[in-house]
Amino acid sequence: MTSRHLICLACWLLSLACSAGQNDNYPFSIDSEKTPDGHRLVARNAGPAPVSVKVSIINGQYIATDRQFPLYVVVPPGGGTLYLGNIRAAMSGVGYTFQTQSTWTLGDFNANQSPDAVYRLPFRDGMAFRIGQAPGGPTTTHHSPDSQYAVDIPMPEGTPVLAAREGTVIYTEANQTYGAQIPDMLSKANEVRIQHIDGTIGIYAHLAHGGVYVYPGQRVTSGQQIGLAGSTGYSSGPHLHFAVQAVRRNGEKLETVSLPFNFYVGNPPVAFAPQFGMLAKADYVSPGIIPGSQPTIQVASQAQPSPAQAHGSSAGNTDVLIGFEVPPEIRAALLKIRMWQWLTGMLGLLLLYLWFDKRRDVRRREGLRIVREPTFRSRPAEEPIFHGLTAKDKLIIACQGDRQKAERLMEFEYRRAPSINDDEAARRAWEQLQRDRS
Structure with a gap:
């Protein structure tokens, strides 16, 4: 067999795609294409969101590249093709092999939240709900980077959910039906993701079955209804999980992180940071008043997943509602009551x-x-x-x-x-x- 034949045979062994942290139904791919002098790698993004991607070459033998790997790039939306690099034989007449490994996630790792960004309450004017899990308060989840600054707002099933800030819908999941605190539910929450003008992404999770009213690529305005609250996925009861997220390059990996944010109410508006126990009322007619914090007692979940289980790649799909901690003396008295007395x-x-x-x-x-x-x-x-x-x-x-x-x-x-x-x-x-x- 000639050296040229060795090259051609080896080329068929390339490009094993090992992708992590991706959305299975999002139209993004990384492909290898044959060229006269080797192979080139291209990324194709047919969806409405930019995609941050890391591409590595593993198990390469006798290869030369026209750029350094691993490669970190942002692939713009709109159906275009982005050239990632060329791979060829290092020596003429010698066969070569390689594999590619890629990880990608929705969003632009260069995006930063605008300093003046504020978010309306994600429910109808006149409604009021108490904020559950929030930064600085007691938590059972929200320990991983993608949910550190997220909030949970308990509300009845079917409550209209509104966009907190204008932007473009970049991803929806609407096929989930049930919710429970079991491992199988960790990645099965209905959700909507909206990208804002500054590149950050708002996520609205645990929406009801049949409760997603928007589609990828749709432009929405602040206050527009996007769905209905529910309890799909890993959830202890009906509520809305809301977070503002961005993609960051952390060493050699890409990760999604949540960002601090402020809600606003009133006209003229006043901004405030969400806190556990706040009774927040959506009033955009009267002068703005910062909500007070009045925690109420709720039963906390006993089954708590680890941070790695509780928050995977589809951030915000793994919440349990928590409540104000019961004082020790009351807890001790409750523990003395026998089961038959409770029943x-x-x-x-x-x-x-x-x-x-x-x-x-x-x-x-x-x-x-x-x-x-x-x-x-x-x-x-x-x-x-x-x-x-x-x-x-x-x-x-x-x-x-x-x-x-x-x-x-x-x-x-x-x-x-x-x-x-x-x-x-x-x-x-x-x-x-x-x-x-x-």
Whole structure:
């Protein structure tokens, strides 16, 4: 076999791609292409985000390159091809082999957060929620660099989630259904990532199944609804995980880190750093007032993953909600209560709740029967019922007193038109209900 044949045979053994920390469904690749004098490496990025990549050559024999490896580059978005380097035989007539190894992550490792960057609260005006895990407070996760400055905001399932800052959606995960505190859930949270003008990235994680309302490449404005809160992935309950992230080169590796950030409220606005226990209200009409910090007691999770388990490459998908630490004397007293006493007490509370709930339903039905007494006047039957009532009261009566059904109908109208208020949502839901019954 000639030396030339040795070269050609060896070339087929090249370019074993060993990639780490990547998003499987993101359109990025590093390819090796044959050239007359060897091979060239190219990166292709068809997605909406810049990609930071490290490319190394391993197990190379009898090779020469036109640049030094490992190579650290940022591949711009938009579907273009970026030349990474040329590899050829070091000596004429001698066969050569090599393999490539690459690691990459979304974002530009040169990006820095703007000094004046601020973020609105990621929920609707008028809503208020207490901040859970936050920098400086008690934490069960948020120990790794990608979540050190993240916050958790407990909120009911289905609460509208808004963009905290304008930018471009660069990544979404919307296929996850369940949430639990088991290892299988560590990388299974629905999420949205938005890149801001300064290159930083906002991440909104644990969104509900069917609760992602945007798509990669879409431009969003501050305050625009992007999804619904949920509890997918490694999570102890419904909440929103929010963080501002950037990519950094740390020695010979690339890593995603979270950055300190400030929320703002009010008009004129005032900025504040999120703190554990703050009751933050989204008010962008009144003069800004920094929220107070009033921690409340919540039960902390007993199952806590290690930092490496809790925060992998898809940052923010591995949270457990935590609460204010119970004083030692109270904790000691609670530990003295036997299990059967706990169970008896809980059963008693459950029975008491069911009794009160049944009594409430009876009173509500009696009230509805009084309201529905037939009238012998010639005007429409609903006039004496609805006269002087709010739109929501009319909707509840139309739902036969079922408040949960009324709220579901109103939430459907919110999704169709996020900017409407409660009265308008109730009115539209009532009108739709009448059309459905006609």
